[in-house]
Structure formats: structure tokens, C-alpha cells
Amino acid sequence: MVKDMPETQLKRDAARKMNVKEILEAEAISTDYGTALDDKGALAKRISLIATIVDKSPAESAYAGLLVDDGTGRVWVRIFDDSAILKNADIGSLLLVIGKPRRYGEETYISPEITRRIANLRWAEVRRLELKTKQPEETSKARTEAAENSSRDAISREKVEIYQLIRELDKGTGVDMTDVTEKAIRGADILIKEMLSKGDLFEVTPGKLKILQ
Numbered sequence: 001m002v003k004d005m006p007e008t009q010l011k012r013d014a015a016r017k018m019n020v021k022e023i024l025e026a027e028a029i030s031t032d033y034g035t036a037l038d039d040k041g042a043l044a045k046r047i048s049l050i051a052t053i054v055d056k057s058p059a060e061s062a063y064a065g066l067l068v069d070d071g072t073g074r075v076w077v078r079i080f081d082d083s084a085i086l087k088n089a090d091i092g093s094l095l096l097v098i099g100k101p102r103r104y105g106e107e108t109y110i111s112p113e114i115t116r117r118i119a120n121l122r123w124a125e126v127r128r129l130e131l132k133t134k135q136p137e138e139t140s141k142a143r144t145e146a147a148e149n150s151s152r153d154a155i156s157r158e159k160v161e162i163y164q165l166i167r168e169l170d171k172g173t174g175v176d177m178t179d180v181t182e183k184a185i186r187g188a189d190i191l192i193k194e195m196l197s198k199g200d201l202f203e204v205t206p207g208k209l210k211i212l213q
Helices: 020-025 083-087 122-132 140-148 150-169 177-183 188-198
Strands: 027-031 034-039 042-044 047-057 065-069 074-078 094-104 107-118 202-205 208-210
Touching: 020 034, 020 047, 020 074, 020 107, 034 094, 047 074, 047 107, 047 122, 065 083, 065 094, 074 094, 094 122, 122 150, 150 177, 150 188, 177 188, 177 208
Parallel strands: 074 107
Antiparallel strands: 027 034, 034 042, 047 065, 047 094, 065 074, 094 107, 202 208
16 A cells, blocks of 8 residues: 655655565555655665566557566566667666656556666676665574575675775775775775676776776
């Protein structure tokens, strides 16, 4: 059920990074300026999603759009006035979508503002790790699985910390690697080299690190 909330309570900030499961399960809040999603107490008027295109509905149909899947679920990106998005979208491509959540009847979908194809598939893993830091473990099974994979999870957490540190330090031109290694955990230089080799980070100039925004 959609409930009302004063627009003054909504924060007009950057798009909130969410996965499909969160988008579909979040409570929709109706405002004078559209729909916002209640993501564990944080209101998202705009959302950012990285997912793979698994189906598309042609521009001439009444429900033109892209069906995307990020491993947690599937959601439609509905296209109403930009057929170029559909024309340039290929099934199997990884897509960054920034847009507004919408709910029509029982369906939750995304009305896109920006779509961008992502060539390096590892950005999907970066996003997954980033979202993992805000999600509490929900069951004892999840805790058991985490314990069995503690070494791998520790490395993942360290990579996320490096990723977030670069994002915090970057003023728009990138961050010196030495600034990151001085502030990050021991062994960060090894992890940074690994992340660079896998395409999780890139150098705008030698020794200057940057992340995908």
C-alpha cells in the first residue's frame, strides 16, 4: 500500500544505490513530486542500479522497456519517450540505470533518467560488495556461510573499504595511490594492484586512482 508523507521529509540527494530485491520489497511512499522508496529507513527518490538486460519490449508496444536482472531479482525499466535507449540496448549487456522509482498497480518499475552500458562486468561485483556493507546478516544460515568463507569475505570487505576511501577522497580528479595506502589497511597496495588488474579501479594518470561513479 502506498502511504502519504510530506515532501519536506524527502531528501533531494544523489541517487541511492539499491539492488532489485530492495527495490521490489521497499515500501512506496507517494509525494507531490512522485514516488520514493523506503529502503530500511532511508528514503530514495532516485535510485542507481547495475544489472544485466535479459529481455526487451519494442518501442512500438504499449509497455516498451528493458527487463534487467542483477541476481537478486528482475525489474522493468520502462521507456516512454526515448526509443534510442531501446535501440542501443542489447540483451546480455550490463547496464547502469539511474532513475526514479514508480509504482503502477502492483508493479514497481524504474523510469530512467540516465542509462549507460558498462563494458567491464566486474563493476557488477563492485556494486554487490558495496551494497553488502549496508545489509545486515538476516539469518543464522547467512552467518554460518559467512564464517565458512571468512577469509574470502575479509578480502572483499577490505576491497570495499578501499573503494569507499577512494570515493571519499576524490575531489573530481582522482586520488593519489600513496594517499590511499597511507589511510587504508596494511597491504592495501597489493589489493589496489589486484583491483586495477581486474578493472575494479582505473588510473586516470599513473598513480592516480578513480572509481566508476
